[in-house]
Amino acid sequence: MDTSTYLNAVVEQTSTLADWVNGGDAATPAPTCPKWTLADLVDHVGATQRMVAMLVGERMTEPSSAFAGYVPAxxxxxxxxxxLTGTAAEAKQAFESVADDTPVWDPSGAAAGVPFWSRRLFGEVCVHRADAAAALxxxxxxxxxxxxxxxxxWLDTMTSRGYWENRPDFADAMRGGGQTLHFHATDAPGEWLARREPDMVVLERAHTKADVAVRGPAAELLLVLSRRRPLDAAPTLEIHGDRALLDHWIAHMDWVTDA
Known part of the structure; x- marks a missing residue:
C-alpha cells in the first residue's frame, strides 16, 4: 500500500468509527484499553490525526511544536x-501537500518520515476501531x-530501532539469543519472521521454520498481536511450536502504558 492508499483508508475507517461513537456515552469503558473510556479513545484517535497532520503538513523535523498543538475532542x-471526520480530512490534506521523501521527523530511527506516518495513522485507526467495537x-x-x-x-513499529531505544522495558524483555516467531496470514499475502537478538528484534518478510508459528485470518492475527483479543479467544488461529515464546511476545506488545 502506498501513502495515498493508506490515507484513503484512514478517511474511510475514521468515518466508520465516527458513525459508531457519535452521541455515545463518554464514560463507556473501553475494555481493550485498560483505564480508557470511549471519550479517551475518541480524543486519542482525533488528536493523533491532527498532530500528525501538523507534523507532515508543516514539514517538521522536530516534534515538540506538533505535540504542543494537541487539541482535545x-x-x-x-x-x-x-x-473525527474533520481530523481525518486534515490528515489526508496534509499528506497530499508533500512527497514521500519530504523530510519529516518520525520516531522509528530509520528516517522514514512521510511513509512512516501514513502507515502509522492507518494502523492506529485499524486497531482503535477494534477498541471502539469492543466498547460498544x-x-x-x-x-x-x-x-x-x-x-x-504494528510489527515494524514495535521492532524499530527507535522503539527499542525509547522503551528500555521492552528492550529488556525482548532481548534474546536468536529465538524466532513466524506470523502467517492465510487470507491475504503476509508473512513475517521475528528474531530476538541481544540488541534488537530483527523483522523479516519470509516463510521459514521458526521456534513458534501462528497462522490464520489476517484480522484475527492483528487482534491477537495487538492484544485486542486473547489468544485463547481466537480459535481460527493455528499455533505450532513453543507456545510460551508466543505468550511472552504478546505480553510485551504494548504500544504505550495502559493502551
Missing part, C-alpha cells in the same frame, strides 16, 4: 462524528489486505 459527544458491542470487520497492512505497521 469536544466534550459534547454529539460533536464527535464531525470532529459492535461487530469488528477488516478486509484481509487492510489487516495485513495493519500487522505490518
Amino acid at each position: 469536544p466534550t459534547d459527544s454529539a460533536q464527535w462524528g464531525a470532529w 458491542g459492535v461487530r469488528y470487520e477488516l478486509a484481509p489486505e487492510h489487516a495485513v497492512g495493519a500487522i505490518e505497521d
Whole structure:
C-alpha cells in the first residue's frame, strides 16, 4: 500500500468509527484499553490525526511544536462524528501537500518520515476501531489486505530501532539469543519472521521454520498481536511450536502504558 492508499483508508475507517461513537456515552469503558473510556479513545484517535497532520503538513523535523498543538475532542459527544471526520480530512490534506521523501521527523530511527506516518495513522485507526467495537458491542470487520497492512505497521513499529531505544522495558524483555516467531496470514499475502537478538528484534518478510508459528485470518492475527483479543479467544488461529515464546511476545506488545 502506498501513502495515498493508506490515507484513503484512514478517511474511510475514521468515518466508520465516527458513525459508531457519535452521541455515545463518554464514560463507556473501553475494555481493550485498560483505564480508557470511549471519550479517551475518541480524543486519542482525533488528536493523533491532527498532530500528525501538523507534523507532515508543516514539514517538521522536530516534534515538540506538533505535540504542543494537541487539541482535545469536544466534550459534547454529539460533536464527535464531525470532529473525527474533520481530523481525518486534515490528515489526508496534509499528506497530499508533500512527497514521500519530504523530510519529516518520525520516531522509528530509520528516517522514514512521510511513509512512516501514513502507515502509522492507518494502523492506529485499524486497531482503535477494534477498541471502539469492543466498547460498544459492535461487530469488528477488516478486509484481509487492510489487516495485513495493519500487522505490518504494528510489527515494524514495535521492532524499530527507535522503539527499542525509547522503551528500555521492552528492550529488556525482548532481548534474546536468536529465538524466532513466524506470523502467517492465510487470507491475504503476509508473512513475517521475528528474531530476538541481544540488541534488537530483527523483522523479516519470509516463510521459514521458526521456534513458534501462528497462522490464520489476517484480522484475527492483528487482534491477537495487538492484544485486542486473547489468544485463547481466537480459535481460527493455528499455533505450532513453543507456545510460551508466543505468550511472552504478546505480553510485551504494548504500544504505550495502559493502551
